[in-house]
Amino acid sequence: MALLTVKDLHIHFHTRNGIVKAVNGVEFSLEKGETLGIVGESGSGKTVCCYSLLGLLPTPPARIESGSAMFEGNDLLNMSEQDLRKIRGNRIAMIFQDPMTSLNPFMKLGEQLTEPLTTHNDISKQEARKRAIAAMQEVGIPEPERRIDCYPHEFSGGMRQRVMIAMALVTEPDILIADEPTTALDVTIQAQILDLIKKLQRERSISVIFISHDLGVIAGCADKIIVMHEGNIVESGTTDEIYYQTKHDYTKKLLNAIPSSAKPESAVFHAEEGSEPIFKIDGLLTHFPISDGGVFSGKTDECCKAVDDVSLQLLEGETLGLVGESGCGKSTMAKSIMRLVDITAGSITLNGKDLTRLEGEELKTARAEFQMVFQDPYASLNPRMTVYDLLAEAIYVQKNCSKDELLKQVVSLMDDVGLPAKAIRKYPHEFSGGQRQRIAIARALALKPRLLIADEPVSALDVTIQAQILDLLLELVKKYQITMIFISHDLSVVRYLTDRTAVMYGGKIVEYGNTEDVFNNPQHLYTKSLLSAIPIADPNKERTRQRVAYTADQIA
Amino acid sequence: MIKFIFIRLLQAIPVLLIVMTITFVLIHAAPGGPFSAERAVPPEVIEALNAQYNLDDPVHVQFFIYLNNVLHGDFGPSFKYTGRSVTEVIAAGMPITFELGLYAMLIALILGISAGVIASLKPNTMQDYVPMSLAMTGICLPTFVMGPLMVLVFAIWLDWLPVSGWGYIPGDKILPSLTLGFAYAAYIARLSRGGMLEILSQDFIRTARAKGLSTAAIVFRHALRGGMQPVVSFMGPALAGLLSGSFVVETIFQIPGMGRYFVQAAFNRDYTLILGTTIFFATLIIIFNLLADIVTVWLNPRLRDSSNSSN
Numbered sequence: 001m002a003l004l005t006v007k008d009l010h011i012h013f014h015t016r017n018g019i020v021k022a023v024n025g026v027e028f029s030l031e032k033g034e035t036l037g038i039v040g041e042s043g044s045g046k047t048v049c050c051y052s053l054l055g056l057l058p059t060p061p062a063r064i065e066s067g068s069a070m071f072e073g074n075d076l077l078n079m080s081e082q083d084l085r086k087i088r089g090n091r092i093a094m095i096f097q098d099p100m101t102s103l104n105p106f107m108k109l110g111e112q113l114t115e116p117l118t119t120h121n122d123i124s125k126q127e128a129r130k131r132a133i134a135a136m137q138e139v140g141i142p143e144p145e146r147r148i149d150c151y152p153h154e155f156s157g158g159m160r161q162r163v164m165i166a167m168a169l170v171t172e173p174d175i176l177i178a179d180e181p182t183t184a185l186d187v188t189i190q191a192q193i194l195d196l197i198k199k200l201q202r203e204r205s206i207s208v209i210f211i212s213h214d215l216g217v218i219a220g221c222a223d224k225i226i227v228m229h230e231g232n233i234v235e236s237g238t239t240d241e242i243y244y245q246t247k248h249d250y251t252k253k254l255l256n257a258i259p260s261s262a263k264p265e266s267a268v269f270h271a272e273e274g275s276e277p278i279f280k281i282d283g284l285l286t287h288f289p290i291s292d293g294g295v296f297s298g299k300t301d302e303c304c305k306a307v308d309d310v311s312l313q314l315l316e317g318e319t320l321g322l323v324g325e326s327g328c329g330k331s332t333m334a335k336s337i338m339r340l341v342d343i344t345a346g347s348i349t350l351n352g353k354d355l356t357r358l359e360g361e362e363l364k365t366a367r368a369e370f371q372m373v374f375q376d377p378y379a380s381l382n383p384r385m386t387v388y389d390l391l392a393e394a395i396y397v398q399k400n401c402s403k404d405e406l407l408k409q410v411v412s413l414m415d416d417v418g419l420p421a422k423a424i425r426k427y428p429h430e431f432s433g434g435q436r437q438r439i440a441i442a443r444a445l446a447l448k449p450r451l452l453i454a455d456e457p458v459s460a461l462d463v464t465i466q467a468q469i470l471d472l473l474l475e476l477v478k479k480y481q482i483t484m485i486f487i488s489h490d491l492s493v494v495r496y497l498t499d500r501t502a503v504m505y506g507g508k509i510v511e512y513g514n515t516e517d518v519f520n521n522p523q524h525l526y527t528k529s530l531l532s533a534i535p536i537a538d539p540n541k542e543r544t545r546q547r548v549a550y551t552a553d554q555i556a
Numbered sequence: 557m558i559k560f561i562f563i564r565l566l567q568a569i570p571v572l573l574i575v576m577t578i579t580f581v582l583i584h585a586a587p588g589g590p591f592s593a594e595r596a597v598p599p600e601v602i603e604a605l606n607a608q609y610n611l612d613d614p615v616h617v618q619f620f621i622y623l624n625n626v627l628h629g630d631f632g633p634s635f636k637y638t639g640r641s642v643t644e645v646i647a648a649g650m651p652i653t654f655e656l657g658l659y660a661m662l663i664a665l666i667l668g669i670s671a672g673v674i675a676s677l678k679p680n681t682m683q684d685y686v687p688m689s690l691a692m693t694g695i696c697l698p699t700f701v702m703g704p705l706m707v708l709v710f711a712i713w714l715d716w717l718p719v720s721g722w723g724y725i726p727g728d729k730i731l732p733s734l735t736l737g738f739a740y741a742a743y744i745a746r747l748s749r750g751g752m753l754e755i756l757s758q759d760f761i762r763t764a765r766a767k768g769l770s771t772a773a774i775v776f777r778h779a780l781r782g783g784m785q786p787v788v789s790f791m792g793p794a795l796a797g798l799l800s801g802s803f804v805v806e807t808i809f810q811i812p813g814m815g816r817y818f819v820q821a822a823f824n825r826d827y828t829l830i831l832g833t834t835i836f837f838a839t840l841i842i843i844f845n846l847l848a849d850i851v852t853v854w855l856n857p858r859l860r861d862s863s864n865s866s867n
Contacts, residue, residue, distance in 0.1 A: 054766060056762065056765055056766060085768045085769075085770065086768065087768070088765075088766060088767070088768035089766055089767035089768035089769070090768055093766070093767075094766040096759060096762065096763060096766075098759060101758065101759040101760065102759045102760055102762070102763045103760055103763065104760040104763070104764070104778050104782075105760070105782070105856070105857065105858055106778075106781040106782050106855070106856065106857065107777070107778070107781075111777075115764075115767055115769065115773075115777075116767045116768065119767065119768055119769055119770075119773070120768060151857040151858070153857065153858045164763075167763075167767070
């Protein structure tokens, strides 16, 4: 008999604007020691489904209309809150997407790690602490005896996710529900966390429900998969069936949306003979001083070398992928080019002008030539301005033009990014994430800049939407001959989009070359390690993928 | 942390100087003086008094004499309470005002936090509306309405508690403390509700629920520490307000605290007493705000670390 059997699950959200059918008749079963992957894009109901099992949905507005979830002869959906609490965090534990916000910042790790034990068992504080330390050891946190008394902010994202896993496993649960556990992490950290989950599962033979939007991640860890779309299961089967004998169109669409290949030939950049670079960075340093907390100046000689001696050149219309993990300095480099932070030394030349020497009015005018698209389209557009205001503002801060002229330009921008002209009076919240990023791109392109910096523009989007935005960027860059710097942690996206690739590590560019060369024949150990950490959406390849490990000493 | 406190104390010096200067200029600009009275006093008496208290010097000379005295810890004699120094008057009234303020604060915290937390657990239901409407009433009703109302109900109609006084009859401290505490309880309730709602929507509360914790454990162990931050920040100004704003309650209930001296000093043009009490209250306000900030930092481990290293 299966450990957990979910049947005919229907969950509706009763909102002011009517009923939203979040989950429609979901069914699955989970055996002991098995991993079930639930795949789907945002809004597919995959998370709602799993939250309902533990009674974590906010009710109202959510309501479980029908269905059952049998766990050891009891229906989880028809249990009193008190009985369910005994299972939650004890027999069925959960880890969440964002380790940065999922731990309580006001409490020491020890307190948070022992809580599941002391809540569910009659156990002394010392004993609980001992077991918490053992759990930290098991998930690979160094010096657990000392670090158990730290606060979460003293840990990196990857370490915090290890803490979350230790916290979930400390009570030795039967089922672990992992809700996008690696989505917020860097690719090499993601690989470590996935290995850890797989290892723990093997050793303890617990069952795992693994929720993810990433078919590459799922390919390597799931035994069987259900694919969800708009609350329905569109396809289910063993992992191999889903990947190699795909039946449903939606699954095919998901698999095809993953940019796995090189740039389409039509979009490849061909330099003209003897053309001069339009954009040059020479010996760029951006250092931040570190204060020692002294009473008077607080200045020390030490500094954080966020960008450390970077030089590169780009031809007009060329696209550069800037790759690296969080903290490598890629965003600081973008901000330095945008003149949003003060640089320490070096020069940045665009179209013959040294951007680092511009001040005041000159700088303001020159900004028309370099623009930026930011990562989070939910936060980067002012929610109190209409699309028209957002786009028109970008134009009239630089140019005097009549109202009619302005409207004409805004409408043509909307057309460029594939949005209907009649939507210009709407506010950002009325658009989806992909549409909002289109607005952000339109805003950046409003003045036809020579240089466009795109900082992780698709990392907040679903994979099918991501593919559309990437194609849009390719098309516009080509159409207006824009030179683009595309910053991303997602290597497959970079490969699909760019002509040249620069790999950054610790503020320095460790590898730089034609994108295809970098991907096919990486020279630097760090590049090799990064490339080997990318999950592949192909179960056979993913299961046998060999990772190249590196240590900080080897690179420095 | 030490650096932070040190800088804040340094900042207090110009603040106190400015407060003192403005008060000094304003009271001297106000018509009349400490010795003007209804009754005609012979001019030579006034002159003699003015000479004794240096009031015949030009204002700026008076200012520097006063400043010099203050820097030596001497706030001068009271003009009206003959024979008593300003320090003595403050020392007599202050303990009573402090005691009243302390009780009022305790009442405000207990009532306010409970109401706010209860309301935040079920937002937009009766459990939220009832305590929040009461809090709104508390904010809208000024103490000079609340005070007589409480006297009418509890002292006159029900005859449970004394009408006025402080420490004369058992139980006479209850009504003034309640009256003063209520307005602040109302503010604290609203702040706690807001703070708790913010924290309860955080991801780590979801984590806590997924661990199988009870609502009580979630509220007390996980949410309260973060949810009370707005209340802690408000404590500084609130304590200062309780002390300097107690004169209405002190007047209603005939309490010989500092507030009454403060108001009477202003009417009497008792220059030294006004200046003395103003400087005293300003110092208290600065200290309480500093304490509130220190507690805020201490409650938040992230701030605690950054104030140790950078900042």
